[in-house]
Structures are given as structure tokens and as C-alpha cells.
Amino acid sequence: xETIEINKIEAIVRYERLQDVQDALDEIGxxxxxxxxxxxxxxxxxxxxxxxxSQANISLLPKxxxxxxxxxxxxxxxxxxxxxxxxxxxxxxxxxxxxxxxxVVRIRTGERGVDTIRHKTPAGWxx
Amino acid sequence: MDLIASTSLAGLKGSLDSTNVAxxxxxxxxxxxxxxxxxxxxxxxxxxxxxxxxxGTVIAKVVMNFSICAVVFWAVGFAFGFGAGGSILGYTGFAxxxxxxxxxxxxxxxxDVGLSAKWWFEFVFCAVSLAVVWxxxxxxxxxxxxxxxxIVFSAIIYPLIAHWLFSGGWLAASLGSQDFAGSTxxxxxxxTGALAVLLLLGPRRGKYGPDGKxxxxxxxxxxxxxxxxxxxxxxxxxxxxxxxxxxxxxTGANGDIRFAxxxxxxxxxxxxxxxxxxxxxxxxxxxxxxxxxxNGAIAALVxxxxxxxxxxxxxxxxxGFVAGIIVVxxxxxxxxxxxxxxxxxxxxxxxxxxxxxxxxxFTDPTLAxxxxxxxxxxxxxxxxxxxxxxxxxxxASFATVFxxxxxxxxxxxxxxxxxxxxxxxxxxxxxxxxxxxxxxxxFMPVPGYEYHQPAxxxxxxxxxxxxxxxxxxxGVP
Numbered sequence: 001x002e003t004i005e006i007n008k009i010e011a012i013v014r015y016e017r018l019q020d021v022q023d024a025l026d027e028i029g030x031x032x033x034x035x036x037x038x039x040x041x042x043x044x045x046x047x048x049x050x051x052x053x054s055q056a057n058i059s060l061l062p063k064x065x066x067x068x069x070x071x072x073x074x075x076x077x078x079x080x081x082x083x084x085x086x087x088x089x090x091x092x093x094x095x096x097x098x099x100x101x102x103x104v105v106r107i108r109t110g111e112r113g114v115d116t117i118r119h120k121t122p123a124g125w126x127x
Numbered sequence: 128m129d130l131i132a133s134t135s136l137a138g139l140k141g142s143l144d145s146t147n148v149a150x151x152x153x154x155x156x157x158x159x160x161x162x163x164x165x166x167x168x169x170x171x172x173x174x175x176x177x178x179x180x181x182x183g184t185v186i187a188k189v190v191m192n193f194s195i196c197a198v199v200f201w202a203v204g205f206a207f208g209f210g211a212g213g214s215i216l217g218y219t220g221f222a223x224x225x226x227x228x229x230x231x232x233x234x235x236x237x238x239d240v241g242l243s244a245k246w247w248f249e250f251v252f253c254a255v256s257l258a259v260v261w262x263x264x265x266x267x268x269x270x271x272x273x274x275x276x277x278i279v280f281s282a283i284i285y286p287l288i289a290h291w292l293f294s295g296g297w298l299a300a301s302l303g304s305q306d307f308a309g310s311t312x313x314x315x316x317x318x319t320g321a322l323a324v325l326l327l328l329g330p331r332r333g334k335y336g337p338d339g340k341x342x343x344x345x346x347x348x349x350x351x352x353x354x355x356x357x358x359x360x361x362x363x364x365x366x367x368x369x370x371x372x373x374x375x376x377x378t379g380a381n382g383d384i385r386f387a388x389x390x391x392x393x394x395x396x397x398x399x400x401x402x403x404x405x406x407x408x409x410x411x412x413x414x415x416x417x418x419x420x421x422n423g424a425i426a427a428l429v430x431x432x433x434x435x436x437x438x439x440x441x442x443x444x445x446x447g448f449v450a451g452i453i454v455v456x457x458x459x460x461x462x463x464x465x466x467x468x469x470x471x472x473x474x475x476x477x478x479x480x481x482x483x484x485x486x487x488x489f490t491d492p493t494l495a496x497x498x499x500x501x502x503x504x505x506x507x508x509x510x511x512x513x514x515x516x517x518x519x520x521x522x523a524s525f526a527t528v529f530x531x532x533x534x535x536x537x538x539x540x541x542x543x544x545x546x547x548x549x550x551x552x553x554x555x556x557x558x559x560x561x562x563x564x565x566x567x568x569x570f571m572p573v574p575g576y577e578y579h580q581p582a583x584x585x586x587x588x589x590x591x592x593x594x595x596x597x598x599x600x601x602g603v604p
Contacts, residue, residue: 049343050414052470053459056343 005114006101007075011066012040012094013086018064024085025068028077029119033068044092063094069101071114151373152240154386155248158369162251165362166193168355169258172425173265174565175351176418176469178344180555181266183565188261188270192277196254199281204253205246208286209234214297217290234294238372248369249293252313253285255366259317260532262471263325267332267552270560272324272536272545279535280320287531288316288524303501304520305490305513308370310433310482311524318476319525321467323532328545330466332552341462349417356421360397363428367393367435378497389435393428396435396447400427403451411459418470419455426454426474430482434489436498442489442506449485450478480521487514 013021018035025033039060046059070078075098087093104116170189174182196204202222209232210217217234225231228242235245257280261273291298292312298304306312335341346352368386376385404423408416430450431443438446457473465472485504490513492503504513539545546552551559558564568574 049345050412050416051343051345052416052418052462053408053412053455054341054343054462055412056345 004072004100007072008069008099008101011082011096012063015064017086020085021082024081028081030068031117031119033066036065038063038065069117148239152244154374155240155244155372158365159248159251161362161365165255165359168358171351171355175348176346177265179347179566179569180557183557184560188273192257193254195277196257196281199278200250200253204281204286208289209294253281256285256313256317259475260320262469263321263467265468267546269547272539284531288312298520299500302516304516305437305486305501306433307436308367308432310479311520314429314475315479316528318472319528320532321471323529324536327536327540334466352418352421356424363393364390392435392440392443393431395440396427396431396443397424399444399447400424400451403448404455407452407455422454422470422474423451426450426478429475429478433482434486437486437490437494439491446485453477453481483521484517487517
């Protein structure tokens with residue numbers, strides 16, 4: 001069986017934890033991430049909207065989906081960093097998934113493989 | 128010596144008179160400009176209570192309605208409403224053509240301002256009344272309906288009721304029904320048209336579930352609703368105080384200038400309306416609803432419109448507070464059966480009826496005498512006579528406006544139709560009726576991008592002409 005070299009991490013987190021998650025990922029050298037606004041439900045359930053004397057149950061809550069593709073050897077550190085940064089202890093902190101990725105291509109150069117996503121500090125980066 | 132003195136005195140009186148006319152005209156024109164700005168209030172109120180896909184159409188509608196009303200009310204409406212003639216309708220002064228203004232427009236002869244100022248003031252009232260009509264029709268009516276009904280409304284419906292109550296028609300002259308600035312003439316008339324169209328139009332798709340229970344369709348912007356409320360409240364200081372049609376008329380008490388008294392009465396009522404509405408909705412749901420707070424202010428302003436020149440501030444607190452209660456209970460009750468997104472039926476209809484009837488309870492006999500219409504209300508006189516006259520005014524106006532409006536909308540429904548097609552309604556009137564979004568960047572694929580004119584690059588398929596089911600009968604590609 002082929003060993004997994006690359007993983008994709010999908011974390012559903014609270015809006016207000018995003019900055020901490022990003023800071024934590026920066027610290028351990030994750031080279032990139034995507035953030036998407038999503039609506040979903042889980043154990044937190046929804047909330048009640050009051051409008052002109054009527055009520056509506058809104059079952060889907062807004063969350064952020066943070067996706068990052070990372071080399072397999074740092075996956076555990078990344079998972080720990082995200083969990084620590086996104087944690088509040090209240091229901092609704094979200095979930096995190098790890099998925100194997102079979103290939104990565106950098107569109108500009110055509111470069112392939114796990115080295116494509118290894119972190120390099122960009123030239124002129126401030127710190 | 129005497130001759131010189133009397134000549135210069137006469138000259139002095141002449142220049143004082145012309146100064147008075149200038150002051151009165153300045154106030155009347157300025158007050159009407161405040162009322163004109165209420166169009167922005169109606170636009171923002173309706174947009175705030177609509178969803179994002181149906182905002183642009185509101186702007187197009189308000190701008191077009193105001194313009195149709197201006198032309199039609201100038202050409203015929205003003206003559207029907209305020210011209211000389213019978214006690215039912217006037218018929219002199221079409222297109223403001225008049226050789227003797229006092230004779231051709233006797234109902235407005237009490238004011239010394241010129242004909243242009245009188246027309247401008249009465250026109251903006253007609254435009255407000257027309258704007259009220261459309262509050263119940265949001266998010267599903269065909270744009271062409273606005274155009275047709277606006278003509279009928281400005282030509283005949285509004286002028287009829289205005290003649291009866293504002294211009295010495297049968298309600299004011301024979302019965303002594305009091306309506307200082309138009310709780311019935313402007314607001315009940317508008318709301319009655321709104322009821323007539325709503326009964327024929329039906330609710331928005333999805334408003335009522337299969338079990339008949341109402342669903343919540345939240346409006347997209349409570350800040351718009353708040354802005355609208357303050358614009359309307361602001362405009363009402365032209366609406367009521369301007370209805371003196373004079374800057375200088377005084378109650379005689381303490382040398383007070385009347386319009387300032389009416390400013391006070393108007394503002395107190397509005398404030399109490401907010402408190403009445405907030406109290407009521409809080410007692411019912413334990414939430415101080417944002418839209419209801421705003422509706423409370425508007426309902427109270429509607430209610431104080433008829434009594435504003437007839438009652439004292441203490442009565443305005445009651446009229447306003449009760450209007451706030453009425454609008455909340457009205458919105459909650461009406462929502463179960465009729466889909467009225469902005470609450471026009473309650474805020475303008477029920478509150479308009481309450482305000483008109485309130486004259487029969489709270490009119491101060493000295494103010495009734497000053498206005499020369501009717502007599503004191505129940506709390507001063509112990510007589511229900513005035514209340515009866517007010518009830519007749521409400522009943523007659525409602526029945527007349529409802530009959531003509533229902534007939535007009537029925538004819539429109541039978542010919543070109545009132546509603547857009549279901550798929551157009553789902554898609555939104557901005558795109559279905561106007562071909563453009565009110566908020567393009569909410570809907571077009573990439574915010575902040577520039578879009579090409581159709582000619583596609585070679586080898587690419589032509590862009591799809593219209594979204595699914597829209598514009599053409601071809602349907603889905």
C-alpha cells in the first residue's frame with residue numbers, strides 16, 4: 001500500500017477563532033490555507049429568529065471552513081495547533097477532518113509532489 | 128399732514144401684507160418639501176422590509192409614481208379635488224388654469240398663499256397617499272400595475288376624498304367631519320387601496336405553509352427601516368404643521384403661532400406611539416421588536432394627523448400610545464390571513480381610522496371653532512355627535528375608495544394581470560421586471576469585476592439570454 005505523503009485538513013471553526021487559528025498555523029510553517037464561509041448544523045443546533053411578533057427556527061449556523069494541504073509529517077502538529085486555537089469549550093467549536101491527497105500541482109511552474117507545499121519563508125517577509 | 132400720514136400708513140400696511148404673504152408662502156413651500164422627502168421614507172421602508180432580490184424595483188416604482196402623480200394631479204386631480212363645484216367633486220381649474228383663484232378654488236381660499244404653493248402642498252399629499260398603497264404589494268406585483276393605478280388614483284380617487292374633507296365637500300361642510308391633515312384623506316385612502324389590491328393579489332409565495340400558518344420572511348435591512356422611520360417622522364413636521372397653509376395663523380392664546388403648536392402635538396404623539404408599540408410587543412413576545420418600534424412611530428404619526436390641529440398635547444399622548452398598541456395587535460392579527468410585508472394596513476389603515484375617530488373624542492371646542500369645522504369631542508362636550516360625524520367620514524371614504532380601487536385592480540387582473548409569474552417571483556423582481564439587480568455584487572458571480580458586453584470570443588458559446596424560465600417561453604436549455 002502506498003504511503004500517504006500529503007494530507008488535506010478541513011476544520012469547521014467559529015468565526016471569532018479564525019485569527020488565532022491562522023496565527024497558530026503561521027507559527028508552525030503551514031504554507032497556505034483557504035477559508036470559506038459555510039452554514040451548517042451539528043450538536044449546537046440553531047437559534048430562534050424573532051421577526052415582527054413571529055418566530056422562525058434557523059437550524060443552520062454560520063461557520064468558517066479552514067482548509068489546508070500539508071505534508072504528512074507535520075499533519076499531527078497542524079491538527080493539534082488548530083484544535084488548541086479553535087477551542088472555547090462551548091458546544092459549537094466545530095469539527096476537524098483529515099483526508100489523504102493524491103497529488104498537488106503548482107499551476108505557475110507545473111511542479112508536482114509534496115515538496116510543492118513545503119513551507120518556504122517568502123523573500124521580504126516581515127519577521 | 129393727515130393725507131401724508133394716511134398715505135404712508137397705507138403703504139406700510141401694504142408692505143406688511145406682502146411680507147405676510149411671503150412668510151406664509153415660504154412656510155407652505157418648505158413644509159411641502161419636507162412632505163416630498165417622505166417619498167424617500169416610503170422607499171427605504173419598503174426596501175428594508177423586502178428581500179435583497181426585490182429592492183431596485185422599489186426605487187423605480189417610487190420615482191415613477193411620484194412623477195405620474197405630479198403630471199396627473201396638475202392636469203386634472205387638483206381641479207377635481209380643490210376646484211369649485213358640487214359637494215362631491217370640483218370641476219374648475221384644470222391644469223391650474225384660473226382667472227380668479229379665490230373663486231375657482233374656494234376650499235383653499237382661507238390661505239393667502241399663491242396657487243402654485245397651494246398646488247405644490249396638495250400634490251405632495253396625494254403622492255404620499257399613493258405611496259401608502261403599495262406597501263402590501265411588495266415582491267410579487269407587476270410593474271405595469273403601478274403605472275395604471277397611479278393615474279386613476281391621482282386623477283380621481285384621492286381628489287374625491289380630498290374634496291369631501293379638505294375642500295368644503297359634503298363630509299366637512301354638511302357633517303362637520305374633522306380631518307386636519309389627512310388621517311382619512313391621505314392614510315386611510317392609501318391603506319384602503321392597499322387592501323383592495325392585496326385581496327386580488329394574494330400572498331407572496333411561501334408566506335403561508337400548506338397548513339395555512341404564516342411563515343417568516345425577514346426583510347433584508349432593519350437599518351433601512353430605521354432610516355425610513357426617521358425620514359417619515361421628519362417629513363411629518365411638514366405634513367401636519369404645514370396644513371395650517373400659513374406661517375402666521377395663531378390660536379390667539381399667548382400669541383402662539385399655530386404651526387409650532389402642531390409640531391409639538393405631532394412629536395408627542397409619535398414618541399408615545401413608539402412606547403405603546405414597544406410595550407405591547409414586549410408583553411406579547413418579551414422582545415422589543417425593531418420593526419414594530421418603527422411601525423409604532425409611523426402609526427402614531429398617522430393617527431395624530433387628523434387631530435393635530437384639533438387637540439391639545441395631553442390628548443396627543445393618548446392618541447399616540449393607543450396607535451402604538453393598535454399597530455402591533457393589527458400586524459399580528461392581519462399577518463395570519465393577509466401578507467402585508469410593511470404593515471401598511473395596520474400603520475396607515477387601522478391607525479388612520481383610530482386617528483380620525485379620536486377627533487370625536489378629544490377635539491378641543493375652541494380649536495374646532497378656530498378651524499371652523501365640527502364641534503368639540505366627547506371628553507369636552509359629553510356628546511357623541513362629533514364621533515358620529517367622524518365615523519361617517521371613515522365609512523364613506525373607505526367604501527368609496529375600496530369600490531373604485533377594487534374595480535380598477537379587478538380590471539387590471541382580468542386583462543394584463545397583477546402578479547408576475549411564479550418563477551419570476553422566486554427569482555426576484557429586480558431581475559425579472561427590470562433586468563438588473565438592486566445589489567449586483569450580491570448576485571453576480573464575482574464581486575468587483577467588470578462584465579463584457581455580449582459579443583463572445585470566437586469559439587465560445589453565446590451567453591445564455593436569460594435565467595431559467597425568464598423572459599422567453601423556451602424554458603431550460
